[in-house]
Amino acid sequence: MNLLLRMLRYLAPSKGKIALVVVVSIITSFLSVISIYSILPLLNAVFETGPVTRTEATHTESDGKSRQEESMQKATPLKPAIGNGFVNFDELKKNALVTFQHAFHAETKERSLLNICLFLIAAFAVKNIFVYLNGQLIFRIQTKTAKKLRDDVFRSIIEMHLDYFNKNRVGNLMNYVYNDVENVNASISSTLVNFLQNPFSIFVYMVVLFALSWQLTLFAAFTSLLIFFLIQLVGKNVKGLALTFQTRMGDMNSVLQEKFNGIKVIKATAFEDVELERFKEFTRDFRTLGIKIQQMRNVISPLNETLLVAAIAGVLWFGGLQVFKGVMTANELIVFAFTLYSTMGPIKMLGNANTSIQIGLISVERLFEVLDAEAVVVNGTRSITGFSHTIRFEDVCFRYLKEPDAPNVLDHVTFEIKKGEMVALVGQSGSGKSTAVDLLLRFYDVDSGRITIDGVDIRDYDFKQLRRMIGVVSQEVILFNDSIDANIAYGVRDEIGHGRVEQAARLANAHQFISEKPDGYNTLIGDRGIQLSGGQRQRLAIARAMVKNPELLIFDEATSALDNESEKVVQQAIDHALANRTALVVAHRLSTVKNADRIIVMERGQVAESGNHEELLQADGLYRKLYEIQFAGKTERAS
Numbered sequence: 071m072n073l074l075l076r077m078l079r080y081l082a083p084s085k086g087k088i089a090l091v092v093v094v095s096i097i098t099s100f101l102s103v104i105s106i107y108s109i110l111p112l113l114n115a116v117f118e119t120g121p122v123t124r125t126e127a128t129h130t131e132s133d134g135k136s137r138q139e140e141s142m143q144k145a146t147p148l149k150p151a152i153g154n155g156f157v158n159f160d161e162l163k164k165n166a167l168v169t170f171q172h173a174f175h176a177e178t179k180e181r182s183l184l185n186i187c188l189f190l191i192a193a194f195a196v197k198n199i200f201v202y203l204n205g206q207l208i209f210r211i212q213t214k215t216a217k218k219l220r221d222d223v224f225r226s227i228i229e230m231h232l233d234y235f236n237k238n239r240v241g242n243l244m245n246y247v248y249n250d251v252e253n254v255n256a257s258i259s260s261t262l263v264n265f266l267q268n269p270f271s272i273f274v275y276m277v278v279l280f281a282l283s284w285q286l287t288l289f290a291a292f293t294s295l296l297i298f299f300l301i302q303l304v305g306k307n308v309k310g311l312a313l314t315f316q317t318r319m320g321d322m323n324s325v326l327q328e329k330f331n332g333i334k335v336i337k338a339t340a341f342e343d344v345e346l347e348r349f350k351e352f353t354r355d356f357r358t359l360g361i362k363i364q365q366m367r368n369v370i371s372p373l374n375e376t377l378l379v380a381a382i383a384g385v386l387w388f389g390g391l392q393v394f395k396g397v398m399t400a401n402e403l404i405v406f407a408f409t410l411y412s413t414m415g416p417i418k419m420l421g422n423a424n425t426s427i428q429i430g431l432i433s434v435e436r437l438f439e440v441l442d443a444e445a446v447v448v449n450g451t452r453s454i455t456g457f458s459h460t461i462r463f464e465d466v467c468f469r470y471l472k473e474p475d476a477p478n479v480l481d482h483v484t485f486e487i488k489k490g491e492m493v494a495l496v497g498q499s500g501s502g503k504s505t506a507v508d509l510l511l512r513f514y515d516v517d518s519g520r521i522t523i524d525g526v527d528i529r530d531y532d533f534k535q536l537r538r539m540i541g542v543v544s545q546e547v548i549l550f551n552d553s554i555d556a557n558i559a560y561g562v563r564d565e566i567g568h569g570r571v572e573q574a575a576r577l578a579n580a581h582q583f584i585s586e587k588p589d590g591y592n593t594l595i596g597d598r599g600i601q602l603s604g605g606q607r608q609r610l611a612i613a614r615a616m617v618k619n620p621e622l623l624i625f626d627e628a629t630s631a632l633d634n635e636s637e638k639v640v641q642q643a644i645d646h647a648l649a650n651r652t653a654l655v656v657a658h659r660l661s662t663v664k665n666a667d668r669i670i671v672m673e674r675g676q677v678a679e680s681g682n683h684e685e686l687l688q689a690d691g692l693y694r695k696l697y698e699i700q701f702a703g704k705t706e707r708a709s
């Protein structure tokens with residue numbers, strides 16, 4: 071119930087349109103009845119016997135009553151009313167027919183026939199204009215609601231703390247934004263059609279059916295229910311299989327995404343044939359399932375038709391008997407069959423509505439879970455655009471897993487970065503260097519201790535402003551499929567001109583290679599910057615960090631090795647970037663940090679030692695060991 075109420079809140083901005091749907095639905099339903107009912111005089115006119123001459127027509131007219139009217143009176147003798155005067159269907163039918171008869175009356179029978187045909191066209195045309203109008207209205211309502219929901223879900227996901235993305239697979243998140251919203255979209259349309267539009271149609275069709283013959287209507291209702299029940303029974307099996315098919319289809323998408331993303335590894339290991347064999351196995355299963363579904367569908371279609379024909383035959387048989395008894399005319403039986411056929415559509419939709427609404431509700435529940443997810447990293451209110459003195463880690467402890475026996479990834483870490491200093495974090499892989507950076511950026515919050523900027527806990531600051539004053543070059547270079555210019559100016563495009571972009575590119579040693587590209591700064595670099603070399607990608611990442619002239623530069627050095635030439639150019643770019651700037655460098659190559667004001671050596675989440683390069687070499691501790699390992703590696707490679 072709560073879910074429905076919340077969904078109604080999403081529909082609230084469209085309440086005007088929803089009211090319009092109701093009005094248009096009522097008009098459409100009445101037009102449907104009028105258009106169907108006009109068939110009866112048409113049939114009466116056509117099935118009147120004998121050639122019609124003008125004299126005859128004039129003669130009948132001079133009698134004050136047309137032959138058609140007479141025959142109609144004959145064909146529809148007064149029958150007893152149904153109920154206790156609530157609805158006198160016979161009167162209703164007779165009046166409707168006489169009204170139509172008068173409306174179409176003309177000098178000749180041919181002319182009357184033409185009038186009826188023209189009216190039929192006009193009535194159906196007007197009705198269909200309203201049907202179109204309703205379709206448009208409903209589509210606008212459902213897409214407006216789905217758009218708002220999709221925007222909200224995307225906002226909610228993109229604002230989520232980083233750990234949320236560690237715990238949720240990308241495919242799953244994409245599912246929320248695409249499939250779940252799509253399900254809700256379909257469900258809204260189905261609900262609107264079924265609860266605003268179809269009830270009116272069914273009601274007026276029912277009135278027509280009862281007016282024509284209440285006995286036949288009851289018989290038809292019983293037969294149809296039986297047939298629908300049988301059809302639903304078969305349909306259920308297909309639905310189950312179709313769901314499995316959809317899941318497999320989703321699996322195939324994930325497999326393809328993974329394989330194409332990892333195409334380099336596949337090629338480098340010459341694994342194409344193995345992957346092809348795996349894929350063939352997958353498509354084999356896929357095909358088998360497809361055949362099963364199609365087999366059922368192929369059975370269902372003729373089966374449904376046979377059952378429907380059986381229902382219609384039943385109605386015609388029962389109706390025929392009514393005609394023989396003189397309870398209804400043959401023409402009325404034809405109109406009855408036509409109306410019954412028109413009623414089937416809305417009733418069938420009503421029957422299917424439940425499934426669509428249930429699927430929609432499951433999706434709504436999942437989406438509201440995303441929307442309700444609480445922020446683990448709570449934003450502060452203090453504004454920050456720069457700092458004057460010190461950034462301090464004060465006895466910081468942190469662990470990713472919050473179980474009591476999980477080890478601390480950072481264990482009582484204390485160090486500081488003074489304004490203008492370059493501080494380096496070094497240590498073996500997994501010692502907690504990147505985690506310290508992530509805490510400073512408030513991707514996560516410390517478990518105990520605190521990080522301060524100019525003495526203020528960073529949890530008090532607005533974290534978006536905090537992040538904006540920090541330029542980050544991370545290990546993994548993330549570029550977008552856009553121009554070089556847009557990639558460098560990412561996030562600050564509206565604030566800076568091309569001059570600043572070029573200046574940053576020069577600082578990052580990137581200007582030259584950019585200028586050599588055919589479109590210069592407007593060159594598109596492909597998905598994830600695939601059209602650039604590793605070194606070029608790194609230099610663009612440096613330019614991106616430099617372009618905002620950050621108060622603090624965080625440099626998480628890439629572990630992937632570049633060739634000597636690229637390494638030299640990238641190192642130069644790093645040196646330019648670090649000059650005269652407060653910087654925190656996570657370094658793997660100790661050559662990068664020789665000039666650092668302070669080097670913090672991390673070991674298993676703790677600060678093992680700190681000092682400058684010379685001091686640490688002399689201390690003869692972990693730093694010296696690491697240095698010697700790297701140095702030995704270099705000399706080995708050189709020899």
Ligand SMILES: Nc1ncnc2c1ncn2[C@@H]1O[C@H](COP(=O)(O)OP(=O)(O)OP(=O)(O)O)[C@@H](O)[C@H]1O
Binds near residue numbers: 503
């Ligand atoms: N999202 C995460 N969830 C759980 N554990 C994590 C997560 N990220 C890192 N860790 C663990 O935390 C520890 C510290 O990782 P961190 O990335 O900070 O190390 P690092 O010193 O930067 O390593 P490297 O030099 O290899 O980049 C490692 O043991 C790692 O496995």
